[in-house]
Amino acid sequence: MKKIAVFASGSGSNFQVIAEQFKVDFVFSDHKDAYVLERAKRLGVLTYAFELNEFDDKATYEAALVRLLDEHQIDLVCLAGYMKIVGATLLAAYEGRIVNIHPAYLPEFPGAHGIEEAWEAGVEQSGVTIHWVDSGVDTGQIIKQVRVPRFADDSINSFEKRIHETEYQLYPEVLQELGVEKKSLFYNDVRNSNR
């Protein structure tokens, strides 16, 4: 069975959707006060949290991450709102085994503000993309992407909500296609829809 870890920096709604459907070996956050850690505790998922500023440099920080992934024999790292660019140390050890979700239709609107930039640009449609992670910013090979429409009566909030709802469908779909086994129904009673 493929073992997965999720990296998240903030709210963790994508993590929650993943953890409701798949066994997540652990979640890592680079922010000790990130809400994703609360969600993980509620779902009974092991957590690790440490911050870049506790290390000499990014290479040392990522070396700690690589040790963690190796110790847990992780097959696939799922980035879900992990707000750091993956550096050379982590890539050297895990390239080809790291996937990311991006809230736009790449290569359109890469970077940290994909939803806002699509909204500002007035597009009629944006999307959601899952891709392999390489050394660029949201440039890795695309695994799957879907279009999300923007309607005339949308506010940025309704548009954003539609994008997130699409993410919650697409990430589990892709994980299943990548061979991550779903939890048995037995586990699903911990389901908590408070995203």
Ligand code: GRF
């Ligand atoms: C998502 O929109 C994801 O695509 C982007 O960051 C956001 C994370 O949201 N990379 P959450 O922490 O999963 O709620």
